[in-house]
Amino acid sequence: MSLLKTTDVIKRFGGLTAVNKMNFVLEEGQIASIIGPNGAGKTTFFNTLTGIYKPEEGAIEFNGHSLVGLRPDQVAERGIARTFQNIRLFGSMTVIENILVGMHTQLKQRGTDALFRTKAFHKEEAEAEAKARELMDYVGLKNVGNELARNLPYGGQRRIEIARALAANPTLILLDEPTAGMNPNETEEAIKLFRRIRDEKGITVLLIEHDMRVVMNISERISVMDYGEKIAEGTPAQIRSNQRVIEAYLGREAAAAQA
Amino acid sequence: SSSGGGEAKLIKIATQSPLSGGQSLLGVDIKNGAQLALEQLSGPLTEMGFTVKLEPYDDQATPDVGVANAKAIVADPAILCGVGHLNSGVMIPSSEEYHVAGLAFVSPANTNPVVTTRGYAEVNRIVGRDDVQAPVAEAYAFNELGARSVYIIHDKTAYGQGVAEFFRGAAEKDGMNVMGFEGTEETANFDAIITPMLAANPDVVFFSGIYNQAGVFFKQARDAGYEGTFMGTDGMDASGLADLAGDALVKGGGMVYTSVAGPASAYPKAAKFAEDFKAKFGADPQPFAAQGYDAAAVCLKAIENAAKAAGNQVPTREAVRDAIRALTLEGITGTISFDSIGDLPKAKYFIIKVNATSGAEWGKNEIVAELEFASPGMGE
Amino acid sequence: MRKFFSNLYTSINKEPWSYIVTFGLMLIGSALVYMVPRSLMAFLVLMLAPAALYFLKMNNRIKLFAGLLLAVVILPVLGVRNIFYLEVIFQICVFAALALGLNIVIGLAGLLDLGYVAFYAVGAYTWAFFGSKQMSLLYSVPGAAPANAPFFLENPDWFWFFIFLGIGLAALAGILLGLPVLRLRGDYLAIVTLGFGEVIRVLALNLDKPINITNGPQGITPIQRPNLSPDLLNAIRLVLEPLVGHSVTDAQFYNVFFYFLALIIIIVAVVVARRLEDSRIGRAWTAIREDETAAIAMGIPLVRMKLMAFAAGASFAGAMGVIYAANRTFVSPETFSFLQSIGVLTMVILGGLGSIPGVIVGAAVVVFLNIQVLQTFSLYLSSLRQSDAVIPIINFAWKNLSTQLDPAKYQKLIFGVILVIMMIFRPEGLIPAERRKRELVGEKEE
Amino acid sequence: MGKILEVENVHSYYGHIHALKGISLYVEEGEIVSLIGANGAGKSTTLRTISGLLHPRHGTIKLDGKDITHLEPHLVVAAGVGHVPEGRGIFPKLTVRENLEMGAFTIDDPAKNAARMEQVFELFPRLRERIDQYGGTLSGGEQQMLAIGRGLMQHPRILMLDEPSMGLAPVLVELIFDIIQKLNKEGVTILLIEQNAQMALSIAHRGYVLQTGAIVLTDSAEKLKKNEMVKKTYLGIE
Amino acid sequence: MNRQGSVMKQLTSNPIYKFVLFPIGQILAFILGAGITLSVLVILLAYIFRGSVSNLDLVERTLAILPKVLIDGITIGFVYATIALGYTMVYGVLEFINFSHSEIFMVGGVVGVELLRYLETQGSLAGMNQYVVIALAILLGMVISGSLAVTVERVAYRPLRGAPRLVPLISAIGMSFFLQDAVRLILGLTTGEFNVILPKFGTFDDFQVFNFPGLAAPVQIQNKTILLVAVTVVMLVGLNYLVNGTKVGKAIRAVAQDRPTASLMGINVNLIISITFLIGGSLGGAAGVLFALKVTRLDPFVGFFPGLKAFTAAVLGGIGNLTGALLGGIVLGLLESFGASYLGIFTQGAFGAEYKDILAFAILIAILIFRPSGLLGQTVGQKA
């Protein structure tokens, strides 16, 4: 059974069909990418998966259960974590607090525990903080735990977002242009990080990217969208040589550079 | 608990009323009335070597502030007597403090029965009670005007609603048809109340509240075509009413109101008061300004009596408190004395017909009936 | 200027100065108030003591001891000597509790609530109804109550139970209000809560018919107070009366009693607010405030968390409402006007949105301004007017000041100006929340 | 050819954060100058300081020799400086057309504006397809196109671009760099920030390297491309 | 399909249609819609309760006052609407509740009435054309209130740009207290009291009588109501044009959405904000004079409740949307009027006019539940 499977998903905005009959399958443990021209519907597809938008038609199955009609928090609870194209951190919370918020679904404490500061509460908080620090290390953030998230530079904020998503202990992580605004060196490190997330934590990774160095480098499978539809799918090598993809998306030079 | 002494020979009288905010119109003039009294009547005390001062407190028409002020007042040993409040809602909790401290207060405006029915020795008032004033007005409407249907409107204050309820009770007893009973906090646009009222077309519209609300209502109701008689309570006793309502007061069935204080013609002193007041403060006195004056007069006289009894020493609060109850005084609003719970034993009620169409003509109003009623005491 | 103060602060914020200053203030303040009980300055000096206690570095045990000494011994003694101070402090406590509750709703969860006193009203009217004679007056016209009606509850000690009932009912009201409207954002929520506040007030004003539940504008009185054990009181008298210097009546004891009660509520409120803030729930609230979409994508159930904030905030107000009704033995709709809600909001923001010590200080400042500083100031001016004093240089006799310029009438004006000035010069509040402070220090951390 | 823009010893702060620690740079008329640097180096802050969104605490900024250090942004714009900001700054509740019109706010020449808009649509046909859609609902890349298009509508003499290729599909990245060169040929001076330093330096005349708020290196683009440190840190070439 | 589309497009881009006909059409549609809905509702209720209550003429009584109730509702609705326009203007740009707008409105009214009183003492009031007089009063109110609003912005709000959202709110509340008492002070010093009473002049109090076939009694509308409606509609049309059809309007909208970027477009943000306050304030001033004409008495505290209602109306209509503000006002006015007039009749006096606010707020909540951003507000969701 595949981890995620969508059948004929349609999402419209007024007259515009942003996602059109998307059939998409993701196997557990894969690293896969979605690429496509600007405005192809990639982000909208993510939003439909995570419950921010309700699809007009179609089915979404995750782990064998339907996600259609669930609220975003319920989707998150079922094990899908995400980052956003335009970074959305809790700017005036510290880095650690951001990650702790990511752990929301993982913590067992209830209001009464918090009020009476039970042993279990203290234990859980201590563990959570330790885990948060671990995650900071994991994504390569050092000594910024008490810094306000908004005061970090762009690259650092991207890392917090990933750490926050990981904190939810997800089965699947959705990354929307995670390396945008990073320089080549930072991108290099990010690629390594995505690999480790899959290899060490066993989390399935699905990402949207425009940086072909990332996409071609780590994807086991690439799906290409254009005008809401999936126009191609395959391994990096297949996609690189797909004429339609070259024309609509890669451009001659880029294709040449990658070849 | 507290005794006189403190600073040598200094005596203070406190006032508490709203000096800021929307109700300050009346509150300020209570204070001004008291101030005028102090200036005109503190002579005997000054001659005895006392310095008399007024301490005006602003209760902001809110119970919290009133109570806090009350505690500040009782904590000042120089204060021997007080004048206030405007709102029964502030008076009732504040007077708990006066009661504990044995500090006498004379209310110039609170007509809510509860103010005195608690039986506190410290609480007095020089105005009538809702449960008397209203039946007087009703009797006049039923017997003299021959009204058989009435529409009652009040201002949703303890005062206005209290009078209105008693009016309704009396009207129902007489078999009058009470066609409507509405409370409203509106001060500007009365359309929504006037429309059903017009449809019912009652013989009399009884408005219990304060003139600056009622005046606007009367004008709008007349403009809309109401032809019957307007009636009101002592809250209407202000020249401003005629400024606001203009000829709406004399058109159709005209307008009458009840009052505990007659107009100038009933009390020569009142005319002089109005003159002095205007000279000093630059404006006509509002309702309850004269009562403020009289309340302060009661305080001064009682302090004087108590001080004499104490051999020209600053008297105790308890002595002043008891002196008030023993007192009889010719005030500008009538003869003042108190029964065992602090009410006027017999209050005079006037029915006054309005002939004025502007504030300047307010003196043209005439007394059409003069009645005296005993206080109903502690309860039914 | 600013530099001078920060230098001063650093130089006294170390041993032994911190101890000397704090205890010095306590000692001098107490002595001053004891000797001149009506002096505003004396009281202000005394009030600096808790501030010093809070700000200066000292051994925590000693801090606790000093705090207890101040709250349990000094203030009650001085308060009984001058009952007004106890009232000031009681009101500060009442409003601080309200401000703490509102702070949860606005400061933590970011939901602008303009009708907060509605919950206070729920608490107050709950006890007012059951703790009075209102039950037997259900069918009588307001104002015409028979004086001999019995109290509904024979034993006023039910009061203790009603504190909890008040908490419960207020929280329930919070949830009922929240359910339909929490989908709304920002100012839409503000206007609906404002409406709700008005609805509760209008109900209090009008539910005297068809059945007389609230007694309308007349308000409900008398309301019972819990019993105080006479033996206990006599025992305390033995110690207290010599300290105070005069005999202490039962009524004065009640003042002390309510002061302690309010103090306890404040302490509970602070602890609850602190603990909630420092937990999964508090973090979820902050996250919602910062970015709802991101928060919900992290698995935070928006509606449930917001309802929780409403309920938690409301419950403090409910408890305080019950205590308030018993303290005043009277409630009427005037106490629950829209302006009160605005007042509490002002305290929260003036003190520092989201900051627990901040909102307490905010409450203290506003109460102080309202019932002491401005009052005293205008009394002073009005006594000038009654005296023969003359302004020296321009040779202007106070007596001739137009009565229209009577300062007593312009407290609100002054208050308004103070609000504007405070916001301009200290927009982050008197004691900004840690979060905001950190933001300002920024790079210095770690 | 003279110095159109001169920045001298500029210090900028965000509250207490000292973001620019004495930046000095200049741009000559007709040049393409590129700023490169790691995340948080202060590149965007430099542009914000030039356009007046942020006022420096010390230092001066001159345009054509005239001091513009303390001018408000709208006056800097009026003097001919265009700024396509980081994060795009799209007006979310204005349509695509209105957003573009905002770019030409200070230019009262309807015919010329219409012609410019037509040019923008030719460059980015996608924008024409979305012409009546609200800016806030565009996809990330579409917003980026819109931001650049709006910059073009401004007719600036000097155009400052903050990471214009971010979030764009590879075809469009090529296009953007073409556009920049074409504009430059038409006489527009360009100050460019790019993470894609390789491409930036290949079209630029000169470049500056920023590190934690200070300029650590400046040279012609050619030489910078060959500089070991630049190669290692910013071009990803070991 | 396509041709039709382009015809529509042509029509909608015609300024007369866009700024005059369309909004007026919307207002008419809403007045009719809300009026008819409510009327049908009360008539139905009257029939249902006819038998169950003692007075048998319930249906007749309901019908007898219905036209008047409708007119009352629309009148007060337009009063709210005029104030709401000013709120919405300022909210649209700064996204904050300008609490002191109530006072700016009050000042406009007071100034207008003082002018009339001055003319009266000069003896020239009676001799002048009533429309010239009222136009003068409105103009003066607009000038004073507009400049006051600009000053208030300068002093109390501008220093707070960039502070958290609630800070200017508190500053506005402070300003509101200040203005109330400042006006009281000035009035007190000059006239000795603070009631401001409109002198009687012209024929504004008279009624226009309309006879409709089928109605028992003629419908009467006061002249001042007609004036109020006319001026408000003119204000709306002008404003709509200004905001949506001019360059200044576009700048206002840009500043509202993103101040730094707006400044990068060459827009003088401070100037635009001042202009917005000027417009909002002068609308408030005009509203104040019209309000004074309607109710005949003002005092320094009179702005508070209408201000609150107007803000509610603005929210109901979809805050930031001008036509919405007007519609919100009308809907609120109608609800209040129906509530106040019929609650008492239907419940036999058990619940009366005093519950009108509760009814209005209940319906406000209901509307917001179904349209969380108001009647005409659109949700332009930021993308995730």
Ligand SMILES: Nc1ncnc2c1ncn2[C@@H]1O[C@H](COP(=O)(O)OP(=O)(O)OP(=O)(O)O)[C@@H](O)[C@H]1O
């Ligand atoms: N709320 C909305 N209303 C109307 N149209 C929308 C809305 N959201 C997205 N769209 C349109 O749907 C299309 C798909 O947008 P989406 O954000 O999914 O693109 P994308 O593939 O993520 O593009 P990019 O690579 O530029 O981020 C775009 O053309 C966009 O304009």
Ligand SMILES: Nc1ncnc2c1ncn2[C@@H]1O[C@H](COP(=O)(O)OP(=O)(O)OP(=O)(O)O)[C@@H](O)[C@H]1O
């Ligand atoms: N609004 C702000 N408040 C506080 N600090 C800020 C703010 N904006 C930027 N900073 C800080 O200023 C420094 C410079 O930031 P700037 O945005 O100029 O960097 P940059 O070189 O453009 O980086 P990037 O490549 O991430 O865009 C960084 O340390 C950043 O954290």
Ligand SMILES: [Mg+2]
């Ligand atoms: Mg996208």
Ligand SMILES: [Mg+2]
């Ligand atoms: Mg940058």
